[in-house]
Amino acid sequence: RRRGIPEAILAEGKTPAEVAALATTALDTTGRALVTRADEAAASAVAAAVGDADADATVDRDDRAGTVVVHAADFEPPSLDAAVAVVAAGTADAAVAGEAAVVAREVGAAVDRVDDVGVANLDRILDQVDRVREADAVVVAAGREGALPTVVAGLVDAPVIAAPVSTGYGVGGEGVAALEGALQSCSVLTTVNVDAGFVAGAQAGLIARAVDAARAE
Amino acid sequence: RRRGIPEAILAEGKTPAEVAALATTALDTTGRALVTRADEAAASAVAAAVGDADADATVDRDDRAGTVVVHAADFEPPSLDAAVAVVAAGTADAAVAGEAAVVAREVGAAVDRVDDVGVANLDRILDQVDRVREADAVVVAAGREGALPTVVAGLVDAPVIAAPVSTGYGVGGEGVAALEGALQSCSVLTTVNVDAGFVAGAQAGLIARAVDAARAE
Amino acid sequence: RRRGIPEAILAEGKTPAEVAALATTALDTTGRALVTRADEAAASAVAAAVGDADADATVDRDDRAGTVVVHAADFEPPSLDAAVAVVAAGTADAAVAGEAAVVAREVGAAVDRVDDVGVANLDRILDQVDRVREADAVVVAAGREGALPTVVAGLVDAPVIAAPVSTGYGVGGEGVAALEGALQSCSVLTTVNVDAGFVAGAQAGLIARAVDAARAE
Amino acid sequence: RRRGIPEAILAEGKTPAEVAALATTALDTTGRALVTRADEAAASAVAAAVGDADADATVDRDDRAGTVVVHAADFEPPSLDAAVAVVAAGTADAAVAGEAAVVAREVGAAVDRVDDVGVANLDRILDQVDRVREADAVVVAAGREGALPTVVAGLVDAPVIAAPVSTGYGVGGEGVAALEGALQSCSVLTTVNVDAGFVAGAQAGLIARAVDAARAE
Amino acid sequence: RRRGIPEAILAEGKTPAEVAALATTALDTTGRALVTRADEAAASAVAAAVGDADADATVDRDDRAGTVVVHAADFEPPSLDAAVAVVAAGTADAAVAGEAAVVAREVGAAVDRVDDVGVANLDRILDQVDRVREADAVVVAAGREGALPTVVAGLVDAPVIAAPVSTGYGVGGEGVAALEGALQSCSVLTTVNVDAGFVAGAQAGLIARAVDAARAE
Amino acid sequence: RRRGIPEAILAEGKTPAEVAALATTALDTTGRALVTRADEAAASAVAAAVGDADADATVDRDDRAGTVVVHAADFEPPSLDAAVAVVAAGTADAAVAGEAAVVAREVGAAVDRVDDVGVANLDRILDQVDRVREADAVVVAAGREGALPTVVAGLVDAPVIAAPVSTGYGVGGEGVAALEGALQSCSVLTTVNVDAGFVAGAQAGLIARAVDAARAE
């Protein structure tokens, strides 16, 4: 019972060879592999190993997100009639946002990325809010003071999930202020742990699945 | 833009008279009043003030949840074609679960309460899991070590929202262990802050609204 | 060397009689008394004692801010050619904002209060931003997730001082998230400790003094 | 007075040569050496040095647990009429579980390992619970949210010792949530510090010794 | 499945009437009631209610431990062939020690109390150590710097359980230093949370049950 | 709207090549580049890249501060009629002080550096205080116990901004004691986060801009 959420291979703390082996096994047994927190070496090792093992498989790397997605030629990816918006405050938040986006996409949601809309310049998010309002669920990745999820949840009707990012130094750094800001938000929203883009994207995917199923009724 | 979530009057830190005045004003202007964290005195003051102001209004107290809901005679409560399950580990978690349930109900969801299913005795939750699987969104209130949300999210397909409860003493007490357990969960779930039953119920309500709208399409 | 900042009598932890005695002494020796964190009893005791001691003195109570200002009839309050804006997110932030405003006013600044402009509804602050832009220094009081100081500092040119407020419960509660948010802000601003409205107002007053002196050159 | 618990050589923070020297000395003086937290280099250095020093000694490496056990040919290991179960939630918990198992075994207990029974999939632990019920003392290693010790202590009669594991990131990471979960558990259990597999295994060994002595009476 | 551990009624946070009602119900259904953290009012209410409900029941109050134990006339308390020592550092540690002792006794162990043996005067514990060595399991209650569990575990062979006590003020106060001292101990021991005398006594009771069963084999 | 504060390129976490590319782009588009937290390699890469791209640009490295400032030949730096003093307690505080100084200078303020005046030897600051009194705004960088900002704010009339420095080890280390000391100061001052010299210098620059504008009226 995995609720449509693909098992992910966390590359951190494993050697490139180990990651590649796990990925080809997953590809072999499930037709798909999803690797997260992969650096250059790990991603390349996966690409090479997949190339050797199954030349027809597609390999989709997102180096900023640290993800690699592999689909066997005959893998039929789920496709939901539901959309997830993934909003990011700044450049440093792109990795977490990217991880969330990949997972939501693998669950089958249509994913719309809205980047670089931090609240230090309000015009940016106000200019993009109509796009965000199209989504059935919204993930908002933000570090430092983490004000963006509160602002977005004040602007849209869909459920908002905060994804605090481990930026910032000193007291409240490493994403702590951003997480606490989500927990204390004046707007209604829920949160995942610091840098847990995978969980945020998966939860958004579960909402998209529920909406898709309801649309299909 | 309140996303269908009623403005709530937080009774904590206000005098009974202040709470009662805010409640009658809300009743007058919106046809409804929702009071949270009300003790006996506050709840009674609201009931009395509403009785004076509008004899036809209905007053619904839940003393364990600390909530009072008032509807004008002509208030038409929203009614969604979507269900929320609110699961609680033990007796001490009932207040937070109750707050979540009231809010979800006011948003219009059908709410199913499942109480006293803490993981120290697994049979209890296993016996009730089929009921929980009926819901479109699930809130799980648990304090102490807060293991229940992880267990429930391993058993159901719908999105799960943890509502950590401020039970427990010593290190990790006051709900801190339960909140951290939700943030670290091996299952996919999102969380609200300690005792934030209101937020958990409101987010479940937002999911129910999305599902209801999709069903209506 | 008090830099134009009046010595304040902190009422918290003192009996009404003690506060009243300190206030009449201050009035007697400096022509002025400033009491902070006064509850009803303390404020009334000050008013009564001043009435007895010097019938011509003016007594200015702000019960929400918890302040009492007393001026002898012949006291000539400083008057600076400089303005301070004091911005507050919500009702619960009014006490800290009020404390800051009183101090800035006693230093001699023209003070403009802008209330109830929390970021959960962005229209509110956007509607008022032109007023805030008139000021030479800006204090922003906000609790919970404390997003407002960051937003304001992105909208104005003057120096912004965050005054985090001890609202919020659970992890990051009691103003901790708001303080950490100020420390991590993506906008340029400085901060004072949680609930330190006095310090925020005094620092804004020092900036106003510097600007006033420059205007007078 | 070591209560039957072998002195362990903590390899962390020592050079392979230092560890090897300490191990051969221990072998020489006590007929046994127990090395913990050994990486590849340290374990190999021990094996080589022991080979040189005493070709008849047995060397037992457990690379996942990071342990090396050396027995002189004439060393008579203690053998207790008592059993310890060592239960682990996931792969990442195997190192701590392994450390506990080695120590309990060296104290003389019969050790049964039960791996990969995390609570996100309850069937796994329910399938294995009968094996766990055979033991006189139970160690449960779990990181992240650390729910497993609570669940196990609700299923068995023997004393349960939690061994929290330093997995997890963000708030509550590095084993903190798991430790606090053990301290707040709704089931009766005691705990050791994060990653202290040695202590957990030794305490289980002390219980096994007490039971063995009682059986022998 | 309660492992021989009586369900306890935690009086804290309940009214005397509520506690008394729960106690008479427990007496009625199980032949026994165990109340913990009872103040004078709660204990007296229990005694009175039991007197009314069942004049033949015995009521055993320990006001320093905050416990009340009630046995129906025909209740046959368990009696184990195993002993638990409960050691306390100072006067302030007596409540936690007392709670542990009561629970261990109700599980059926023979309990020996050793009080006032804090390490600031080593002669005290050295004088009593032979008594402690008689026990099959040892609970050591200590607050402030919590050095006593480490010292005792260096002196006895039986398993030692630390019960940190919430004494001490300032940094490390409220039992935090004592708990951390147990987690960092140079001797082998396990710990419960601050003030969790109940859990410490119950775990000691589980060990006593295991030893008793082994003796009976 | 950057309030006259130059966008800075934070070198930390970027490769020298990335930093150099960002710097030449900034030079190209704005006539200026400001790099902070640059190590030797990053600073040299910037210098080399600028030399290639625009041989007429000036490159100003401050290796202790970790900053590089690049001005195009035709860049007209702002010049304010206002002064900022940057005071540092010890050698270890020079990097943070230097970062603050560079930013304030780029905003256009006249900057006076006062180094090595820690409070363990009061004569040092007392000897220099007249220089500090010349400034319109004062930044005080100090680590360890962070006493200097409080002492300076007791000696000057201008607004003081504390810049806590991440020196110190053990409890309260990494600048935490210094930051908390600023938050608790008996003198009126505001603070930035640990090591946030950039923010302190920028806020001092904003005050200098306000004073300059007032002088120009």
Next chain:
Amino acid sequence: RRRGIPEAILAEGKTPAEVAALATTALDTTGRALVTRADEAAASAVAAAVGDADADATVDRDDRAGTVVVHAADFEPPSLDAAVAVVAAGTADAAVAGEAAVVAREVGAAVDRVDDVGVANLDRILDQVDRVREADAVVVAAGREGALPTVVAGLVDAPVIAAPVSTGYGVGGEGVAALEGALQSCSVLTTVNVDAGFVAGAQAGLIARAVDAARAE
């Protein structure tokens, strides 16, 4: 072995009657009683009980310090040829300073109190430093940012003991910043816990005893 330090009766958490009983017992058995943290009621109860029990005993109350010292008529207080200075930053630090002074005096030292010399106005401590230099050991009580111990230890040759005081609110409040400041001090000094005036005074007394003994050789 009490090293000349009188056993103190901590009044906090005891009823006035209990404190009075302990005090008369101490008077009876040792000729002296020292009560700390006594409020009005406790101090009066001690005075009354001593009056009844031994009309010739002297009772010395210091209400600001919360201490009561009782000497039997024939008690010969120790008198050391050594001096302790007790320095306090502000009014709020007087209680802790007073507790330290009483203990040092009871150990036999000549005690010199230097009050109200906080560093926000350096002239105060500079004016008094010659008096402080007379002492053989120095206790410095300070709360808030706790800068005074560092400043004093930079001005005198004798050993300095910091006594952090639980003033201050928000982050670093309750004496935490002051304690951390002592731990991080740039000057050589040692510290006791927050509000532990008793310990600071006793340690100063031990130094005075060592010096007195050396003088007597």
Next chain:
Amino acid sequence: RRRGIPEAILAEGKTPAEVAALATTALDTTGRALVTRADEAAASAVAAAVGDADADATVDRDDRAGTVVVHAADFEPPSLDAAVAVVAAGTADAAVAGEAAVVAREVGAAVDRVDDVGVANLDRILDQVDRVREADAVVVAAGREGALPTVVAGLVDAPVIAAPVSTGYGVGGEGVAALEGALQSCSVLTTVNVDAGFVAGAQAGLIARAVDAARAE
């Protein structure tokens, strides 16, 4: 005014060449150099540079303590008629103890080292206590649970200074439990920060100076 405490060169964070240069300068200007926290490379660089600069100087390395002491041929080290005992719990505490010992020796005290007397085996400290009682001041270095300072302060009359050591992992690790244990100690003692052997030795040296001066009177 350095109170007889030599300026120390902290090698940590400096290159061997920088440390060597600072050391030869100190030797040149004061006839002495004291380097702390030196690794092999730094210590060797100092030895070589001193050899080059002044072939007659003595170089005294203590690699376990990480210290290097250099005296010019004509340097007359201070010699006090007073003794300091430096007590260490275990091997891991030797570095901090060594640092304290070196400083106390350079201040002029006779230093007695007592190693490996941790409380897990009480016989060790009891066997050595008579030596410790000879000292005029005692430093006790201990990590993990840090019980030794409390035990020693219960056994000797001289002032005791705790030097907590950054051993231990998990919650309370890195010396935190040991520091908190010192702050909460049931015995009278003062403390320095974690690993601050220099400060502990210097404070012991100041006491020795006071005693020496008194002996000389």
